[in-house]
Amino acid sequence: MIGTGHYLFLSLALFLIGVxxxxxxxxxxxxxxxxxxxxxxxxxxxxxxSRLVGSVxxxxxxxxxxTDAAAEAAVGLGIIIAFFRNRETVxxxxxxxxxx
Amino acid sequence: xxxSEYFLAHIWLVPLFPLAASAVMLLFGRKLSNSLxxxxxxxxxxxxxxxxxxxxxxxxxxxxxxRVVEFALFNWIPAGPMHTTSGHLVNFNAQWGxxxxxxxxxxxxxxxxVGFLIHVYSxxxxxxxxxxxxxxxxxxxxxxxxxxxxxxxxxxxxxxxWEGVGLCxxxxxxxxxxxxxxxxxxxxxxIVNRIGDAGxxxxxxxxxxxxxxxxFSELRGAIVAGHFAVGDAALTAIALLLFAGATGKxxxxxxxxxxxxxxxxxxxxxALIHAATMVTAGVYMLVRTNAIFAMAPRxxxxxxxxxxxxxxxxxxxxxxxxxxxxxxAYSTISQLGYMFLACGVGAFSAGIFHLLTHAFFKGLLFLGxxxxxxxxxxxxxxxxxxxxxxxxxxTYLTMLAATLAIAGxxxxxxxxxxxxxxxxxxxxxxxxxxxxxxxxxxxxxxxxRLLFLTFHGTSRVPHEVERHIHESPxxxxxxxxxxxxxxxxGGWIGIGGRFERFLEPVTQSAPASTAGETPEAAxxxxxxxxxxxxxxxxxxxxxxxxxxxxxxxxxxGGLYRLVYNKYYVDQIYDAMFVNRTKDLGLTLGAFDxxxxxxxxxxxxxxxxxxxxxxxxxxxxxxxxxxxxxxANVVRVLSIPVRWLxxxxxxxxxxxxxxxxxVLLGFYLHAAGYTLANLRP
Numbered sequence: 001m002i003g004t005g006h007y008l009f010l011s012l013a014l015f016l017i018g019v020x021x022x023x024x025x026x027x028x029x030x031x032x033x034x035x036x037x038x039x040x041x042x043x044x045x046x047x048x049x050s051r052l053v054g055s056v057x058x059x060x061x062x063x064x065x066x067t068d069a070a071a072e073a074a075v076g077l078g079i080i081i082a083f084f085r086n087r088e089t090v091x092x093x094x095x096x097x098x099x100x
Numbered sequence: 101x102x103x104s105e106y107f108l109a110h111i112w113l114v115p116l117f118p119l120a121a122s123a124v125m126l127l128f129g130r131k132l133s134n135s136l137x138x139x140x141x142x143x144x145x146x147x148x149x150x151x152x153x154x155x156x157x158x159x160x161x162x163x164x165x166x167r168v169v170e171f172a173l174f175n176w177i178p179a180g181p182m183h184t185t186s187g188h189l190v191n192f193n194a195q196w197g198x199x200x201x202x203x204x205x206x207x208x209x210x211x212x213x214v215g216f217l218i219h220v221y222s223x224x225x226x227x228x229x230x231x232x233x234x235x236x237x238x239x240x241x242x243x244x245x246x247x248x249x250x251x252x253x254x255x256x257x258x259x260x261x262w263e264g265v266g267l268c269x270x271x272x273x274x275x276x277x278x279x280x281x282x283x284x285x286x287x288x289x290x291i292v293n294r295i296g297d298a299g300x301x302x303x304x305x306x307x308x309x310x311x312x313x314x315x316f317s318e319l320r321g322a323i324v325a326g327h328f329a330v331g332d333a334a335l336t337a338i339a340l341l342l343f344a345g346a347t348g349k350x351x352x353x354x355x356x357x358x359x360x361x362x363x364x365x366x367x368x369x370x371a372l373i374h375a376a377t378m379v380t381a382g383v384y385m386l387v388r389t390n391a392i393f394a395m396a397p398r399x400x401x402x403x404x405x406x407x408x409x410x411x412x413x414x415x416x417x418x419x420x421x422x423x424x425x426x427x428x429a430y431s432t433i434s435q436l437g438y439m440f441l442a443c444g445v446g447a448f449s450a451g452i453f454h455l456l457t458h459a460f461f462k463g464l465l466f467l468g469x470x471x472x473x474x475x476x477x478x479x480x481x482x483x484x485x486x487x488x489x490x491x492x493x494x495t496y497l498t499m500l501a502a503t504l505a506i507a508g509x510x511x512x513x514x515x516x517x518x519x520x521x522x523x524x525x526x527x528x529x530x531x532x533x534x535x536x537x538x539x540x541x542x543x544x545x546x547x548x549r550l551l552f553l554t555f556h557g558t559s560r561v562p563h564e565v566e567r568h569i570h571e572s573p574x575x576x577x578x579x580x581x582x583x584x585x586x587x588x589x590g591g592w593i594g595i596g597g598r599f600e601r602f603l604e605p606v607t608q609s610a611p612a613s614t615a616g617e618t619p620e621a622a623x624x625x626x627x628x629x630x631x632x633x634x635x636x637x638x639x640x641x642x643x644x645x646x647x648x649x650x651x652x653x654x655x656x657g658g659l660y661r662l663v664y665n666k667y668y669v670d671q672i673y674d675a676m677f678v679n680r681t682k683d684l685g686l687t688l689g690a691f692d693x694x695x696x697x698x699x700x701x702x703x704x705x706x707x708x709x710x711x712x713x714x715x716x717x718x719x720x721x722x723x724x725x726x727x728x729x730x731a732n733v734v735r736v737l738s739i740p741v742r743w744l745x746x747x748x749x750x751x752x753x754x755x756x757x758x759x760x761x762v763l764l765g766f767y768l769h770a771a772g773y774t775l776a777n778l779r780p
Contacts, residue, residue, distance in 0.1 A: 019757055022750070022753045022757075023750055023753050023754045023757055024750070025750070026750070028749075031749075031750070031753075092748060092749040092750045093748050093750065095747075095748070095749055096746065096747030096748055097747065
C-alpha cells in the first residue's frame with residue numbers, strides 16, 4: 001500500500017534532482033526546467049499532506065503554485081529571450097555582470 | 101557784504117575760470133583747433149581779470165578800515181579738537197576760504213593783469229609750437245593755483261596753491277620734454293622746491309601746534325592771546341621754517357640754483373612764472389604771515405641778510421652771463437633778494453611795492469627777450485646779437501623803458517620801489533644799505549650791458565639769420581607796450597606813501613619806521629648816481645671800448661672764471677648733496693638687494709622651502725600613509741569576500757542550497773534529531 005511516506009520520498013527525489021539541476025547545469029533553460037521540478041516536488045508534498053490530514057487546503061495551494069509556475073515560466077522565458085538578444089548566450093556561467 | 105558788491109561776493113570765481121579752461125584743455129584740448137584753445141584759455145583769464153579788477157575797485161571803494169572780505173566756501177578739513185603746545189583746546193578746522201584784503205588785491209591785480217597780458221603774448225609766441233593746447237592748459241592751471249595761493253584765507257589752502265604753482269612750474273619748464281636739458285631743469289626746479297616745501301610744511305605744523313589756527317586773520321589775535329614774548333623760540337622757529345619754504349619758491353640762497361636752469365621753459369613761462377608771479381610767492385607768504393615775523397626779530401635778521409647777500413651774489417653772476425634769459429634770471433634772483441631785504445628790515449609794504457613794479461618791468465624784460473629771440477630765429481646768446489635796435493623798434497623801446505625802470509632811473513617804476521627799500525635798509529643797518537646800493541649799481545650795469553649787446557654796437561648776427569629779422573606780431577607787441585607804460589608810471593602809486601597806507605591793514609604789525617633821521621634826499625641822489633655810474637660803465641665797456649671786456653677778463657683770469665662759472669655753486673651742490681644723495685640711494689639700493697631681497701625675501705623663500713620639505717614628508721608619509729593604510733586594510737580584508745562574489749548565478753544558487761542545508765541542519769539538531777534517529 002502506498003503511504004504518505006512514499007509520496008514524500010518521491011517529492012524529495014524530485015526536489016533533489018531539481019536542486020542539483022539548478023546548481024550544476026549551465027543552460028538557463030534547463031535551470032528553469034529544474035525550478036519547475038522543485039515546484040512540482042513541493043506540489044506533491046502539499047497534495048500528500050492534504051490527503052493525510054483530510055483537508056482540501058493543500059490541494060488548493062497546489063493549484064495556486066501551478067498557476068504561479070506557469071506565470072513564472074512565461075516571465076523567465078521572456079527574460080531569457082531578452083538576455084539572449086543582448087548577449088547572444090543562454091549559459092549561466094557567462095551571466096557574470098553582477099560580479100564586483 | 102553790501103548787495104552792490106557783486107565782484108567781492110564772487111571773488112571765489114576768479115580762480116575757477118582758469119581751472120575750468122585748464123580742465124577742458126587737458127581733457128579734450130588735443131581735439132580743439134589752436135584758435136579755439138586761444139579763445140578758451142585767454143578768455144578764461146580775461147574773465148578772471150574782469151572779476152579780479154572788479155573786486156579790487158569795489159574794495160578800494162570801501163572806507164580804509166573796512167577793506168577786508170573773508171568768507172569760506174566750505175569746510176575743507178574739519179579735524180576736530182586738539183591741544184596746542186601751550187595747552188589751549190582749539191578746534192582744528194581748515195576751510196576752503198577766501199581772504200580779500202589790500203595785499204591780496206595787489207597780488208590778484210598782478211596775477212590776473214600781467215597773466216592776461218602774457219596769455220595774449222603767448223598766442224603769438226607759441227603760434228608755431230607743438231603742444232599748443234598743453235601749454236595753455238598748464239598755463240591756466242598755473243593761474244588757478246597762483247590765484248588760490250593769493251586768495252587763500254588760511255596757510256594750508258595757501259600751501260595747496262603753493263604746490264600747484266610748483267607743479268605747473270615743473271610742467272612748463274619741462275615743456276620741451278624731449279630736450280634733456282629742459283627735462284632735467286624741470287626736475288631740478290621740482291626737487292629744489294621740495295626741499296624748501298619740506299621746511300614750509302614743518303612750519304605749518306609748528307604753526308598749528310603753537311597757535312592753534314591756520315587762518316591768516318586770526319594769527320595776530322592768537323599771538324596776543326598766547327602771551328608770546330618778542331623773540332619767542334617757537335615763533336622764531338616757525339618764521340625760519342616758513343622762510344625756508346620762501347627761499348625755495350623765491351629762489352634765494354641757498355636754494356636759488358633752479359631758477360637760472362628754469363629758463364629752459366618757453367619765454368612766456370619765464371615771464372609769468374619765473375619773474376612776475378610764482379617766484380614772488382615767497383615774498384607774499386612772508387608779508388602774509390608778517391604777524392609772526394614781527395615777533396621774531398632774529399628770523400627777520402636772517403631774512404634781511406639772506407636777501408641782501410642773494411641780491412649782490414646773483415647780481416655778480418648776472419654780469420658775466422651771455423644767455424639773454426639767464427641774465428634776466430639772475431636779475432630776478434637779485435631783485436627777489438631786494439624784496440626779502442625789505443621784508444627783513446620790516447618794510448613789508450616796500451617789499452610788496454617792489455614786487456609790484458618788478459612784475460611789470462621784469463615781465464616786460466622777459467617778453468621783450470622773447471620777442472628778440474623770436475626775431476633772431478631762436479638764438480639766445482647775446483654774443484650773436486647786436487645792432488637790433490633799429491630793426492625791431494617796438495621791442496627795443498619797450499625794453500629800454502623796462503631797463504631804465506629796473507636800473508632805478510627816476511621817474512620810472514623801479515626807482516620808487518628800490519629807493520624805498522634802500523631808505524628803509526639804511527635806517528635799519530648801514531651795511532645792508534651798502535650791499536643794496538652796490539647791487540643797484542651792478543643791476544644798472546648788467547642790464548645795460550644786456551641792452552647794449554643786444555640792440556647796439558655792431559651786428560654779430562649770422563647772415564642767414566639776419567635776413568629773417570622781423571618785428572613780432574601785434575599780439576606780442578601790444579602787451580609789451582602796455583607793460584612798458586606800467587613800468588614807467590607804475591611807481592607813481594607809491595608817491596607820498598599812498599601804497600604803504602593802502603597796505604597798512606595787513607602790515608600793521610611791522611616795526612614802526614623811525615622816520616626823520618634819514619637823509620632821504622642824499623640816499624636818493626646816491627642811488628641814482630650809482631645807477632648812472634653803472635650805465636656809464638656799461639656804455640664805456642660795450643659801446644665805446646668794446647675790446648676792453650676781453651682784456652679785463654684776461655687779466656683777472658681766475659676771478660673771471662669763478663664768476664663766469666657761477667662760483668661753481670652747481671658743481672659744489674652736485675659734489676656735496678646731489679652725488680651724496682645718489683650714493684645714499686645706491687647704497688640703500690645695494691642694501692635692499694643684499695639684505696632685504698637677498699636675506700629677507702630670498703631667505704624667507706629658502707626657509708619656507710626648507711620647512712616645506714618636512715611638511716611634505718609629513719604629508720606624504722603620515723597623512724597619505726594613514727589614508728593608504730586604511731585603504732589597504734580594506735583591500736586585504738576584501739579578498740576572501742571578493743572570492744565569494746563570482747557573479748555566476750549557479751554558484752549563488754549553490755550558496756543558497758548550502759545555506760538552506762546549514763539552517764536545516766541547525767534546526768534539526770536543535771530539535772533533537774541526529775543522523776542516527778533521522779529515520780522515522
